Amino acid sequence: MPLPLDYVGAESQLSRTPLPVPVAAFFREAECSFSVKKPGRPLSYTLPPRPRHKGTLTVSRVFTGRQLQPWSQPRPRSVSFHGSQARAPAPHSHLYDPTRREPFFSQCFELLGRLGRGSFGEVYKVRSKEDRRLYAVKRSVEPFRGASDRQRKLAEVRKHERVGRHPNCVSFVRAWEERGQLYIQTELCPASLLQHCEGRGPLPESWVRACLWDLLQALRHLHARGLLHMDVKPANVFLTEHHVCKLGDFGLVLELDRGDLSDAQEGDPRYMAPELLRGEYSQAADVFSLGMTILEIACNLELPNGGEGWQQLRQGYLPPEFTAGLSSELRALLAAMLEPDPRLRPSVETLLNSSIMRKTKKWRKLALLVQDGLLRAASLCQGVGSFVRWLWAVLCLPARWLSSWRRSVPVTPPCSPLLATLLDSSFSSDWEEEADEDRSLGEDVFEVLGVCGRHNQTCPGELISQDKPPSSPPLNLRPSVGSTSTPRHLSPPETGSRKKRSSALQGSPNLSCISPDSHPCSPGSPHTDHLCRTLAFEVEDDEEEEREESAPSCADQRCSFEPKNLLSMFEDAVTEQK
Numbered sequence: 001m002p003l004p005l006d007y008v009g010a011e012s013q014l015s016r017t018p019l020p021v022p023v024a025a026f027f028r029e030a031e032c033s034f035s036v037k038k039p040g041r042p043l044s045y046t047l048p049p050r051p052r053h054k055g056t057l058t059v060s061r062v063f064t065g066r067q068l069q070p071w072s073q074p075r076p077r078s079v080s081f082h083g084s085q086a087r088a089p090a091p092h093s094h095l096y097d098p099t100r101r102e103p104f105f106s107q108c109f110e111l112l113g114r115l116g117r118g119s120f121g122e123v124y125k126v127r128s129k130e131d132r133r134l135y136a137v138k139r140s141v142e143p144f145r146g147a148s149d150r151q152r153k154l155a156e157v158r159k160h161e162r163v164g165r166h167p168n169c170v171s172f173v174r175a176w177e178e179r180g181q182l183y184i185q186t187e188l189c190p191a192s193l194l195q196h197c198e199g200r201g202p203l204p205e206s207w208v209r210a211c212l213w214d215l216l217q218a219l220r221h222l223h224a225r226g227l228l229h230m231d232v233k234p235a236n237v238f239l240t241e242h243h244v245c246k247l248g249d250f251g252l253v254l255e256l257d258r259g260d261l262s263d264a265q266e267g268d269p270r271y272m273a274p275e276l277l278r279g280e281y282s283q284a285a286d287v288f289s290l291g292m293t294i295l296e297i298a299c300n301l302e303l304p305n306g307g308e309g310w311q312q313l314r315q316g317y318l319p320p321e322f323t324a325g326l327s328s329e330l331r332a333l334l335a336a337m338l339e340p341d342p343r344l345r346p347s348v349e350t351l352l353n354s355s356i357m358r359k360t361k362k363w364r365k366l367a368l369l370v371q372d373g374l375l376r377a378a379s380l381c382q383g384v385g386s387f388v389r390w391l392w393a394v395l396c397l398p399a400r401w402l403s404s405w406r407r408s409v410p411v412t413p414p415c416s417p418l419l420a421t422l423l424d425s426s427f428s429s430d431w432e433e434e435a436d437e438d439r440s441l442g443e444d445v446f447e448v449l450g451v452c453g454r455h456n457q458t459c460p461g462e463l464i465s466q467d468k469p470p471s472s473p474p475l476n477l478r479p480s481v482g483s484t485s486t487p488r489h490l491s492p493p494e495t496g497s498r499k500k501r502s503s504a505l506q507g508s509p510n511l512s513c514i515s516p517d518s519h520p521c522s523p524g525s526p527h528t529d530h531l532c533r534t535l536a537f538e539v540e541d542d543e544e545e546e547r548e549e550s551a552p553s554c555a556d557q558r559c560s561f562e563p564k565n566l567l568s569m570f571e572d573a574v575t576e577q578k
């Protein structure tokens with residue numbers, strides 16, 4: 001019975017009538033038969049019941065001596081209907097070793113998890129060990145029960161191969177059978193539309209329109225090849241990571257050109273077109289199922305499995321309390337797709353030419369184009385970023401090599417031209433800041449260094465490790481400070497103690513002069529520290545005088561303090577001796 005779409009107005013008129021009207025009562029009852037989707041419902045709820053186990057023994061179990069069928073042999077066999085099935089070679093993979101006991105699946109794939117379970121098989125998320133890409137592999141739950149059961153299951157491969165490649169259809173990769181089970185490898189999709197909608201409420205209309213446009217494209221592709229999907233529903237629609245809808249699960253596809261409709265199977269009853277009960281199979285059945293799918297996701301409506309609500313939806317009645325939030329255009333389109341008479345139902349082509357779909361097409365194409373552009377730009381940025389990182393690493397390599405070389409050499413060679421270049425580059429205008437930082441490390445550090453400057457002949461790093469345990473934090477810290485303080489011989493004038501610190505830190509020219517052979521300040525000498533220090537400075541001054549010629553800019557600085565220091569030290573020594 002066709003039901004008026006402007007039912008709301010009719011009810012308000014009727015409510016003024018004192019007598020109850022049967023039609024109004026019917027509609028009120030109808031309202032009660034629809035409900036919103038329940039969030040958090042287990043996914044298995046949506047699956048059709050699995051076939052019951054047979055209690056009786058199969059013939060093969062009774063007559064065990066029978067010859068094994070070729071497909072029940074342990075070796076894997078490729079399944080494809082493109083060439084001759086008689087040859088059925090092993091599925092190709094250079095990783096597969098037939099001498100090993102593990103099945104082809106375990107040898108060639110890493111199992112990452114289970115994606116879902118249908119009435120036919122379990123679907124796993126896998127990574128191919130060959131190309132390291134992610135895929136979905138559907139494996140039939142039970143082994144083939146016989147030749148006809150096997151043929152029925154293998155038919156899904158033939159159908160998938162016939163579908164071919166289309167941006168809105170899940171891509172087939174390959175199939176094989178092993179130990180009586182069928183494996184179908186397809187592209188992996190992050191989620192099904194059903195999973196995506198769970199707990200979200202109704203989807204935004206712009207999203208619904210985009211989804212409808214994508215799925216109409218997929219159906220146009222199938223119908224043009226003489227194929228009917230027969231199982232369009234949210235659980236068989238998959239979303240890519242770029243939010244493109246793809247139609248999948250081609251297990252119930254009907255090949256109209258084969259002429260044999262005896263093995264045609266209806267899909268999920270909630271989405272089933274009414275004429276299928278009369279055995280009328282046509283493209284219009286897919287249009288109806290798609291209409292139901294869109295109604296479900298756009299209105300968050302729990303579709304009935306049977307009963308009154310099921311009948312009403314197949315009589316052209318759209319529950320207004322659910323469809324009220326939709327635009328009039330989309331409501332009219334849905335009403336047309338759910339038309340009870342398949343001959344009056346618009347074809348996929350007609351639907352794509354409707355004004356609402358033409359508008360959607362423009363936006364969809366633009367959105368896909370922008371998305372594609374953004375993705376390309378992102379991958380380009382990623383590529384440029386990794387190139388810059390690589391370039392930086394290559395450029396830093398000589399500097400790193402030099403610094404590690406410097407660390408490995410115990411005493412810095414004073415006249416190395418390579419080192420001189422490096423030191424020049426590290427000698428920056430913020431020398432004063434560095435000096436302040438050194439001071440901030442604390443006097444005790446310098447005291448230790450001062451000691452080693454007076455009594456030892458090797459580099460500061462080594463001295464530190466001799467004088468203090470290696471675990472002592474300030475001592476561990478110093479060598480690195482010393483290594484960066486090489487340009488201190490160009491420092492501004494300093495006090496005696498400061499200069500002592502500098503020479504100890506540098507470890508190169510001044511310390512090399514304080515040796516048992518070059519002056520009397522040896523570890524076992526009776527001279528006082530004071531004298532030792534004085535003599536050390538004398539030697540330093542001699543050297544620096546020599547260097548003045550080669551570094552005139554520093555000469556002025558030294559002239560300003562060296563005679564004064566020497567004089568005061570000499571006076572001190574004389575006073576002490578008196």
Ligand SMILES: Nc1ncnc2c1ncn2[C@@H]1O[C@H](COP(=O)(O)OP(=O)(O)OP(=O)(O)O)[C@@H](O)[C@H]1O
Nearest residue numbers: 115116117118119120121123136187188189235249
């Ligand atoms: N390519 C895929 N990418 C991601 N998930 C998938 C993929 N294929 C299947 N799945 C998941 O596995 C579930 C079952 O897959 P599929 O529908 O193909 O199996 P089936 O046994 O044919 O089920 P049905 O009962 O619908 O016939 C899907 O609902 C989905 O959650």
Ligand SMILES: [Mg+2]
Nearest residue numbers: 118235236249
């Ligand atoms: Mg399915």
Ligand SMILES: [Mg+2]
Nearest residue numbers: 118120249251
């Ligand atoms: Mg299926």
